Amino acid sequence: xxxxxxxxxxxxxxxxxxxxxxxxxxxxxxxxxxxxxxxxxxxxxxxxxxxxxxxxxxxxxxxxxxxxxxxxxxxxxxxxxxxxxxxxxxxxxxxxxxxxxxxxxxxxxxxxxxxxxxxxxxxxxxxxxxxxxxxxxxxxxxxxxxxxxxxxxxxxxxxxxxxxxxxxxxxxxxxxxxxxxxxxxxxxxxxxxxxxxxxxxxxxxxxxxxxxxxxxxxxxxxxxxxxxxxxxxxxxxxxxxxxxxxxxxxxxxxxxxxxxxxxxxxxxxxxxxxxxxxxxxxxxxxxxxxxxxxxxxxxxxxxxxxx
Amino acid sequence: xxxxxxxxxxxxxxxxxxxxxxxxxxxxxxxxxxxxxxxxxxxxxxxxxxxxxxxxxxxxxxxxxxxxxxxxxxxxxxxxxxxxxxxxxxxxxxxxxxxxxxxxxxxxxxxxxxxxxxxxxxxxxxxxxxxxxxxxxxxxxxxxxxxxxxxxxxxxxxxxxxxxxxxxxxxxxxxxxxxxxxxxxxxxxxxxxxxxxxxxxxxxxxxxxxxxxxxxxxxxxxxxxxxxxxxxxxxxxxxxxxxxxxxxxxxxx
Numbered sequence: 001x002x003x004x005x006x007x008x009x010x011x012x013x014x015x016x017x018x019x020x021x022x023x024x025x026x027x028x029x030x031x032x033x034x035x036x037x038x039x040x041x042x043x044x045x046x047x048x049x050x051x052x053x054x055x056x057x058x059x060x061x062x063x064x065x066x067x068x069x070x071x072x073x074x075x076x077x078x079x080x081x082x083x084x085x086x087x088x089x090x091x092x093x094x095x096x097x098x099x100x101x102x103x104x105x106x107x108x109x110x111x112x113x114x115x116x117x118x119x120x121x122x123x124x125x126x127x128x129x130x131x132x133x134x135x136x137x138x139x140x141x142x143x144x145x146x147x148x149x150x151x152x153x154x155x156x157x158x159x160x161x162x163x164x165x166x167x168x169x170x171x172x173x174x175x176x177x178x179x180x181x182x183x184x185x186x187x188x189x190x191x192x193x194x195x196x197x198x199x200x201x202x203x204x205x206x207x208x209x210x211x212x213x214x215x216x217x218x219x220x221x222x223x224x225x226x227x228x229x230x231x232x233x234x235x236x237x238x239x240x241x242x243x244x245x246x247x248x249x250x251x252x253x254x255x256x257x258x259x260x261x262x263x264x265x266x267x268x269x270x271x272x273x274x275x276x277x278x279x280x281x282x283x284x285x286x287x288x289x290x291x292x293x294x295x296x297x298x299x300x301x302x303x304x305x306x307x
Numbered sequence: 308x309x310x311x312x313x314x315x316x317x318x319x320x321x322x323x324x325x326x327x328x329x330x331x332x333x334x335x336x337x338x339x340x341x342x343x344x345x346x347x348x349x350x351x352x353x354x355x356x357x358x359x360x361x362x363x364x365x366x367x368x369x370x371x372x373x374x375x376x377x378x379x380x381x382x383x384x385x386x387x388x389x390x391x392x393x394x395x396x397x398x399x400x401x402x403x404x405x406x407x408x409x410x411x412x413x414x415x416x417x418x419x420x421x422x423x424x425x426x427x428x429x430x431x432x433x434x435x436x437x438x439x440x441x442x443x444x445x446x447x448x449x450x451x452x453x454x455x456x457x458x459x460x461x462x463x464x465x466x467x468x469x470x471x472x473x474x475x476x477x478x479x480x481x482x483x484x485x486x487x488x489x490x491x492x493x494x495x496x497x498x499x500x501x502x503x504x505x506x507x508x509x510x511x512x513x514x515x516x517x518x519x520x521x522x523x524x525x526x527x528x529x530x531x532x533x534x535x536x537x538x539x540x541x542x543x544x545x546x547x548x549x550x551x552x553x554x555x556x557x558x559x560x
Contacts, residue, residue, distance in 0.1 A: 027361045027374070027375075027376030028374045028375075028376050029373065029374055029376070029377075030361075030374070030376045030377065030378065053390060053437075054361070054376065054437055073435060074435055074436050074437055074438075075434050075435045075436065075437035076434055076435060077434035077435075077437075079337055079373045079374040080373045080374075083433070083434040084432055084433060084434040084435070085434075088432070089432045092422070092429065092432035093428065093429055093430070093431070093432050094428070095427055095428035101421060101435050101436060101468075102436070103436045103437075103438065103439075103440035103441045103444075104360060104390055104394065104436065104437050104438040104441060105390070105394035105397075105398070105438065105441040106440075106441075108390045108391050108394060109391075112391060123398070124398055124444065124445065124483070124484075124485060125394070125398060125440065125441045125444045125445055126440055126441075126444065127444060127470070127482045127483040127484050128444070128467070128470035128473055128478070128479065128482030128483070128484055129436070129440050129444075129467055129468060129469065129470055130421070130426075130466050130467040130468065131421075131436065131440065131468070147483075155483065155485075156482070156483025157483070185378060185381050185387065186361045186362035186363060186376055186380070186381065186387055186388070186389060187362060187388060187389040188361055188362065188376060188389050188390060189389055189390045189391060190389070191389070192389070192391060241377070241378050243378045243381060244378075247378065248373070295378065299369070299378075299379075299382055300378045300381050300382060301370075301377070301378035301379050301382075303369075303370060307373060307556070
């Protein structure tokens with residue numbers, strides 16, 4: 001291993017503590033750092049506080065494993081497979097999870113404030129929503145929001161507190177050995193989340209020599225020094241999609257949802273989480289499955305995928 | 308077309324697509340709004356600009372995306388960035404329509420996509436705002452598309468995720484919102500609009516074969532039906548496009 005590369009086991013051991021505040025890259029069923037998250041469950045991490053915008057199975061699988069204490073999010077859903085994500089919905093309805101709702105823009109601006117070294121960001125969104133009424137029970141020292149009149153124009157604005165998670169985990173198509181990150185397709189808020197976080201781990205489909213990734217610096221989105229460790233993780237976003245390489249996996253989503261709805265999530269964890277990545281890969285359908293999910297190089301997704 | 312040649316869900320999507328005028332910039336949410344947006348682009352509004360909050364502007368949409376962050380949103384796009392970029396254009400007033408679904412809508416067009424019952428330990432938890440509240444606050448106008456059921460049309464939403472006309476005239480201004488508000492609610496039974504002075508929902512048209520009585524029964528508040536006429540039937544080409552090209556899986560049948 002060269003440069004900042006470490007193993008996934010080492011990365012989780014070194015960077016995730018019980019009670020950490022943590023943010024994941026990705027968006028609903030796309031490009032979540034799933035291999036890292038499965039290793040977090042294997043290592044029994046708990047009491048996590050997750051900051052997100054549009055979460056999906058990334059947050060949901062951790063909630064199902066009993067690893068999450070609190071979630072500050074805007075959305076948790078797996079789109080056409082199920083909304084809300086089933087473990088999240090269940091935990092919310094049973095009152096077992098502290099939740100703080102923001103809008104997607106609101107959540108993004110909190111990370112932006114964090115990335116800019118500012119304590120808050122003003123916005124014209126969320127005004128009139130119950131999100132600016134309920135859910136402000138963070139305790140005396142932390143406020144969910146603050147309404148004020150703009151000192152220049154007198155108009156009403158909401159101030160949203162900066163989000164500075166202890167750790168951000170981003171799954172990228174490519175990273176240089178030194179840590180320079182390249183993401184294709186939508187970046188969602190991944191670059192902002194990484195810059196807001198105190199430490200950053202990037203899992204990637206491929207690790208390139210640093211000088212090679214720097215041949216196209218206009219296409220990179222995070223400078224090397226923002227990234228503390230890198231992990232090689234082919235198909236590391238599965239069952240979510242990774243633009244240009246593979247699509248999301250409808251079969252696996254169905255298995256996941258069925259396991260939760262039939263109260264056999266423990267068996268799901270046993271079969272798909274408490275296994276090495278190589279074995280996981282076989283259990284989800286191996287090479288044949290990846291052929292079906294493989295993205296068309298022009299379209300960026302698998303056009304004949306049975307969805 | 309004869310009534311049996313299309314489903315009410317298909318008519319709903321066809322009617323919703325008409326809300327988009329050619330050349331308009333449309334901010335589209337996941338689900339039915341996507342199907343309506345694609346249909347508009349393939350028919351009367353080829354130059355409408357479809358924008359998804361996860362980062363894409365004016366994608367060509369060869370295949371129906373499953374979410375606003377789907378890799379299918381990227382093909383042929385003018386730019387491909389992320390949430391901050393897209394929402395900031397929205398906040399700056401550059402987007403004509405926000406196209407939304409939701410769990411509940413009330414008579415002022417306020418939407419709930421968060422929870423039914425108490426916020427803590429709710430009876431039913433929904434996925435949350437996502438970008439819906441942002442679209443509802445910041446688009447120039449909002450079009451709502453959802454299933455018409457009594458439990459989805461309460462007098463007042465359990466949780467106000469995305470502001471409509473709030474509590475009536477002046478409600479949005481009082482909250483500090485600078486523009487927008489819902490103009491149309493399109494369901495599988497008919498089309499609702501909002502009275503310009505009271506801001507209350509009224510029935511604008513009902514689908515062929517659907518009685519006004521059925522709409523009243525499925526609406527949890529008094530709704531003015533005195534202005535309603537029959538909705539125009541869809542064209543055979545529109546139904547063919549939906550079935551063969553846009554939603555071939557039969558999700559609208």
